[in-house]
Amino acid sequence: MLAGAVLAALALPLAACTTDKPAPSAAPAATASESAGKGTGDQSKFFVQADYDAQMAMRTAQPTGPEGKPWEQTINAEPVDTAKYKKSGPYHLCFSNAAVDNPWRQVGWKTMQAEVGLHKEVTKFTALDAEGKDDKQISDIAELQGKGCDALIVSPNTTATLTPAVSGACPKVPVIVFDRGVQTDCPVTFIKPIGGYAFGAAAAEFLVDKVPAGGKILALRILPGVDVLETRWSAAKVAFDKSDLKVVGVDFTDGDAAKTKSIVGDYIQRFGKIDGVWMDAGANAVAAVEAFEDAGQPVPPINGEDQQDFLQKWQEAKLTAVAPTYPTYQWRTPVIAALRILKGEEVPKVWNLPQPTVTQENLATYLKPGMPPLHYALCGCEDLPGYPEKWGGRS
Amino acid sequence: MKRALPIFVVLAGLLVAIAVANPYFLEPPSLLAFVKRAAPLVILAAGQYFVIVSGEFDLSVGSLVTAEVVIAARLIDGSAAATWPVLALLIVLGPLVGLVNGTVTTVLRVPSFITTLAMLLILSGAVFLWTGGAPRGALSPQFRELGRGGLGPVPWSALILLAAAAAAIWVMRSGYGHRLIAAGDNDRAAALSGVHVARVRTVAFMVSGLSAAIAAILLGGFAGVSAQVGQGLEFQAITAVVLGGVALGGGRGSVVAAMAGAFTLEALFTLLNLYGISGALEPAVQGVIIIAAVALGAVSLPRRKAAAA
Numbered sequence: 001m002l003a004g005a006v007l008a009a010l011a012l013p014l015a016a017c018t019t020d021k022p023a024p025s026a027a028p029a030a031t032a033s034e035s036a037g038k039g040t041g042d043q044s045k046f047f048v049q050a051d052y053d054a055q056m057a058m059r060t061a062q063p064t065g066p067e068g069k070p071w072e073q074t075i076n077a078e079p080v081d082t083a084k085y086k087k088s089g090p091y092h093l094c095f096s097n098a099a100v101d102n103p104w105r106q107v108g109w110k111t112m113q114a115e116v117g118l119h120k121e122v123t124k125f126t127a128l129d130a131e132g133k134d135d136k137q138i139s140d141i142a143e144l145q146g147k148g149c150d151a152l153i154v155s156p157n158t159t160a161t162l163t164p165a166v167s168g169a170c171p172k173v174p175v176i177v178f179d180r181g182v183q184t185d186c187p188v189t190f191i192k193p194i195g196g197y198a199f200g201a202a203a204a205e206f207l208v209d210k211v212p213a214g215g216k217i218l219a220l221r222i223l224p225g226v227d228v229l230e231t232r233w234s235a236a237k238v239a240f241d242k243s244d245l246k247v248v249g250v251d252f253t254d255g256d257a258a259k260t261k262s263i264v265g266d267y268i269q270r271f272g273k274i275d276g277v278w279m280d281a282g283a284n285a286v287a288a289v290e291a292f293e294d295a296g297q298p299v300p301p302i303n304g305e306d307q308q309d310f311l312q313k314w315q316e317a318k319l320t321a322v323a324p325t326y327p328t329y330q331w332r333t334p335v336i337a338a339l340r341i342l343k344g345e346e347v348p349k350v351w352n353l354p355q356p357t358v359t360q361e362n363l364a365t366y367l368k369p370g371m372p373p374l375h376y377a378l379c380g381c382e383d384l385p386g387y388p389e390k391w392g393g394r395s
Numbered sequence: 396m397k398r399a400l401p402i403f404v405v406l407a408g409l410l411v412a413i414a415v416a417n418p419y420f421l422e423p424p425s426l427l428a429f430v431k432r433a434a435p436l437v438i439l440a441a442g443q444y445f446v447i448v449s450g451e452f453d454l455s456v457g458s459l460v461t462a463e464v465v466i467a468a469r470l471i472d473g474s475a476a477a478t479w480p481v482l483a484l485l486i487v488l489g490p491l492v493g494l495v496n497g498t499v500t501t502v503l504r505v506p507s508f509i510t511t512l513a514m515l516l517i518l519s520g521a522v523f524l525w526t527g528g529a530p531r532g533a534l535s536p537q538f539r540e541l542g543r544g545g546l547g548p549v550p551w552s553a554l555i556l557l558a559a560a561a562a563a564i565w566v567m568r569s570g571y572g573h574r575l576i577a578a579g580d581n582d583r584a585a586a587l588s589g590v591h592v593a594r595v596r597t598v599a600f601m602v603s604g605l606s607a608a609i610a611a612i613l614l615g616g617f618a619g620v621s622a623q624v625g626q627g628l629e630f631q632a633i634t635a636v637v638l639g640g641v642a643l644g645g646g647r648g649s650v651v652a653a654m655a656g657a658f659t660l661e662a663l664f665t666l667l668n669l670y671g672i673s674g675a676l677e678p679a680v681q682g683v684i685i686i687a688a689v690a691l692g693a694v695s696l697p698r699r700k701a702a703a704a
Binding site: 100102103106107251255256257258260261262263265266269270286287290294309372373374375392 | 417419422424425428432527529530531532533543614617618619620621623624668
């Protein structure tokens with residue numbers, strides 16, 4: 001109760017200074033004081049009410065841009081003038097990549113390379129992989145500045161540590177940041193999907209809708225303390241606190257399928273029945289589903305992500321499921337943005353990409369037979385040359 | 396067996412502690428689920444015991460497990476017909492990697508710490524190169540059955556574990572087992588008394604490779620394809636073995652105690668999880684166990700030698 005009161009006190013001033021943002025969709029003080037009996041624990045220290053409110057508003061906003069090309073669409077665009085960067089081609093684009101060490105980044109990286117291949121005016125594309133290390137990315141960014149790049153794309157490994165490196169590059173070359181942000185507004189544009197709050201809320205609201213009142217919810221998180229994952233959980237917490245569901249456990253899986261399966265199995269035994277599963281990422285959703293199958297129980301409503309293995313399981317086992325996404329098509333946008341900037345065309349200061357949710361109604365359009373199990377359906381890569389083979393699929 | 400007693404006391408204590416936090420734990424389905432979860436690590440620890448008691452290390456088992464699962468998924472690609480040939484291939488591949496480890500260590504005289512560390516890097520690099528970070532293909536339901544299914548209420552993995560444990564105990568009681576311990580205790584003395592030390596050690600590496608293959612089959616079956624499936628398993632196996640009181644440097648300890656060490660480690664992780672302590676603490680706990688076990692061994696070793704003399 002004490003924690004709830006402290007949170008309410010914290011949340012009030014936060015809400016007070018967001019008057020220029022869209023109207024809050026949740027009453028913050030009320031949710032914080034209700035959380036005590038819901039089993040969701042204290043609110044994450046990464047939770048920022050203003051960001052949450054902005055993302056909730058963007059979920060229902062109409063994106064502008066060409067139909068059927070979500071990677072070129074944008075929400076709430078505030079255009080910036082780029083006339084000072086205008087120059088004639090051919091262009092040399094450079095890219096400092098945080099890592100290619102997981103399937104999401106693999107799919108994205110292949111998509112970006114294919115996007116570059118579409119543009120004849122890009123004659124040179126230099127990319128350096130930081131292998132998940134901040135120090136390597138800092139030196140990569142410095143190195144790229146000496147290579148005569150016309151524009152620099154950065155996908156930062158971590159937010160705070162990479163900020164000085166990006167600030168240092170801004171005066172020399174137009175910088176485009178995507179995926180994770182940096183704590184400076186010097187890049188010409190920052191490209192991202194709506195964000196983690198929207199992801200977490202979409203999954204939690206689905207469960208609130210599908211699970212009967214009083215149902216037991218198990219929340220599975222990968223690990224604590226990572227900003228992009230904390231936002232997903234904190235938005236889900238807000239939704240669960242407002243609902244009449246009971247969160248019986250919030251556990252960390254380390255992203256390990258075997259551990260996920262064990263944890264879910266333990267909860268099934270302990271509570272006899274689990275009525276809904278919330279996950280902060282989809283990679284282990286199939287393992288969670290299997291835990292119910294192996295225990296001989298019907299699979300309750302669950303969320304995954306847009307990975308093929310989950311979508312396939314969803315269809316085969318006729319699950320009650322939903323899959324919020326963090327679309328890999330965002331890897332196309334930085335290349336498009338770089339070329340617009342170099343041609344002196346306007347780009348949004350913050351390029352908010354639409355973030356669709358896979359539902360029962362549109363599942364068939366996202367399910368791509370022949371693609372590998374860890375492929376992400378929202379790659380926006382189907383029209384790119386080399387699809388599906390380049391992404392590991394069979395045509 | 397007497398030496399194995401302390402670890403069984405620790406294991407029993409941990410199981411009681413888990414039961415206090417979660418009374419359902421002592422019910423048969425729950426206990427069987429625990430055995431099922433622990434089986435791959437226990438089998439890996441048994442394999443690692445052979446290498447450690449012979450005075451060497453095998454750091455390559457974790458990435459060998461990953462490589463085997465990823466290879467199996469790619470080759471099987473969901474086809475039932477490919478299941479048995481691929482299973483046979485995995486069972487051959489494990490000892491083959493062990494043979495390379497053993498030969499490089501004994502013939503080329505590269506310390507096993509370096510040999511198997513290099514093998515770890517080679518295997519994980521090769522897997523990454525081959526898959527591009529995202530494994531392809533899928534394991535067939537028949538392959539998954541070994542790690543997922545069971546004979547009635549008893550999981551296959553528990554039965555496989557039982558068979559592996561019986562085989563390990565039998566081998567350690569055979570002439571080979573005695574020669575292995577002799578080679579680990581004092582390889583020169585063993586060689587002078589007619590033990591072919593290089594051959595004995597190489598076979599130990601092959602046993603470790605075989606245990607990794609079996610663990611890969613069970614882990615892949617349990618949870619499916621993942622490029623992280625074997626991550627950190629080598630240190631879990633080594634921690635389990637030293638936790639069982641087996642001396643790093645070789646020559647002392649029993650395979651039963653090593654396997655009990657693996658159960659203990661798994662029970663410890665379960666307990667930490669029950670109390671909501673983050674998985675991030677697991678490597679730290681392992682580190683403390685290894686240092687403590689080695690330090691204790693160093694303190695007590697001279698006394699034992701004096702007693703023997």
